[in-house]
Amino acid sequence: MGSVSRGCPHKPCARSVFRRPARSSGVGIGRSRLLGIFDEFGVRKVVNAYGTVTPYGGVLLAPEVLTAMSEAAQSFVDVGELAARGGRLISHLLGFPDGLVTAGAAAGLSIATAAALCGSDRSLAAALPNVQLTRREVLVHRCQRTHWTQAVRLAGARVVEFGSHGATSPDALRDAITERTAAIVYYAEHAAVRSLPLTEVTRLADASGVHVIVDAAALGFPPEELRRYGDAGAAVTLVSGGKLLGGPASTGVALGTESMIQAMRVHSNPNFALGRPMKVGKEDIAGLVRAVQVTVSRGSEEPCARWRRQAFHIAHALKMPEGVRCRYVDRGEDDVLPRIVPRVYIEWDPESLGATAPEVARLLLNGEPGIAVGAWERRISVNPAVLLEAETDLVVRRVNQVMAELASATSPP
Template sequence: MLSRRKALKALSTLPVIGGMLGPSVLSAKTVEAVAIPEARNFFKELGVRTFINAAGTYTSMTGSLMSKPVTDAINFGTTEYVNLDELNDKVGERIAQLLKCEYATVSSGAFGAMTIGLAGVMCGADEEKVKQLPDTSGVRNEVILQEAHNIGYTHALTNTGAKLIRVANAKELEKAINKNTALLWFLNANTDQGAITREEFVALGKKHNVPTFIDAAADVPPVDNLFKFTKMGFDLVAFSGGKGLRGPQSAGLLLGRKDLIKAARMHTPPRGTTIARGMKVNKEEVLGMLVALELYLARDHEKEWELWENQIQMISDSAKSIKGVETEIHVPPHANHVPSLKIRWDENVVKITKDAMREQLRDGHPSIETVGNNDEVGITTWMMEPGQERIVAKRVKEVLENA
């Protein structure tokens, strides 16, 4: 017979029965009879194909895989009721201790962190202003950013009703600051594409008493980035939880000034008349994110890096064994900072296009997802399970050899 706790866990998969009758009136025997077997393969049952992830932490490819301690924490969260604000307070304090910053909260991804972070800056602790967004009447509503940092994810900022002011350099930035300026926003992935450095950006914010926010969604690893940007002086920092940290895909971290994060939390559930009501982070994700962070900080990062280098080298050597194929091992300086591989060839010699190779890898058995463009096929190994690099190396060689 199932224990009461196991019975309650099983009920979480039965919204209709559990909702109608409630756990108190269902016997453990009843739950045992209708519980979902652990061996059930949902993806196979639904006809959803799985694959080896040789591409990276893309949302379309469901980010990263969580470890058992993380999923155990998530499952534990399903067994009891708690006050959501109290849990967020306690976890925020724990994360702040771990990352040596003033305060933190678990957000609905880096995108959600950007929205609530800006909303907190705009409204402060004024409950009436909190309720009125995205109506920005009487609220500072301008966000200044570099033109080179204006990407699609800035929708996370305009969700608040804010207006984006794009500048090319520091002189234009200072000229753009006025009484309506709420925030200076920086995209770390495009650090090298802007004229203003991170340090100069922070200094300008402090000079004009305007908060600064850096989006570092995909910037773990290196582990140092979790500490670097708050130490540098950014008032707010956003990280994705479902990429390098290997937490829940729909979670993230917002780090920085306590007053601004407390203000940001005023826009989140359980409050219901705010723009971020739909950016709910449940207790299970909050616990999962905390454990994922603890595990990441405890990891042997040097050993992990060495593993990735060896895996990439193996795939590179396998591809280069085909006449006419060239490879390049590189590490992006910002965002997805891991050993990566570019495979190129003369299509007059190896008669297959880059798109056709990606398609063959995707359609093969097992399916393998890669990235790239018309000039190259791109591969990373950091999201692979151990041993999968050998499968990828073999398949890459086969496709190129048979072209």
């Protein structure tokens, strides 16, 4: 079992010039779950030990965020003005020149691609994706390509891969950039050692007048680290609002240069353009702005300490049968980001228990209470990112119960 670090390496952000609300107790911590409404709808509530993933709703909103959303619901405003102003407030908190609130990071990727293809030309924006363009290609590392590339194609771009799955050289990117290249998308979540450094990508892109779009959807925590993408020369950085920034699950924010963000506004709701269906309501915009204020004001030390405390407690309270290994790690080793959140991994040979990790995860989810965990072929992951402290022992009890039942069923009579 790994050792517990003495402190979180990330320091709280410096004070901002913007007014912030009182200190929050943290994302989803210190308040009871909403009771009644899901029972009325006939939908089971889930204890989320998986992480800030979209299928389970992202995060629980802090009271300050709910208050802001409630207030926003009681007045009318110009939504375009609010989206621009809200994005600018967030961008200044996070150290960028400008920003735009989007309907999640994936919507931001489509809109950023449209802006790279057409700039601020409103006639072209209204005609996408069926327009004739000289620059229509968007480059992606072959080793980074994911299903999120569909958001790029949605804008009418042609995706072109460069490099290989094993390695990528500067020459591979240099050769891939042509007069048809409009942008390079850099998936920061998948920027493994096989990828070029972002600074090298932006250097080569700038020499050819090509935009660099960074998808950092789940990397919004600690928030002060986001500015490194802008400092490296990216035209725009896309972040999910509904993960550890603490905002509504349907939100995101694009952070970048004034020219790129201005072009993205042309392609965004309420304009009749590609982003019109990707609508963000005034309540969600207000909620995201307040969430970022709360998250930046709170800093990262308290959440890091709480996550370590919860994960360490779970690792020591689990009583696993013979042949099952339980270990605590300070940083996640799976694809649920950000990896700054510690994990508890439970690992075994599927033949020894007669069940794979996905099958165990289904047993946990279908039980009472339903527990959502990450699952791979030979291990499950308990992630405390949005786990209420009052739920920690529930997770321990259910995991112990399921694993004991499986061990009993496979043991000789």
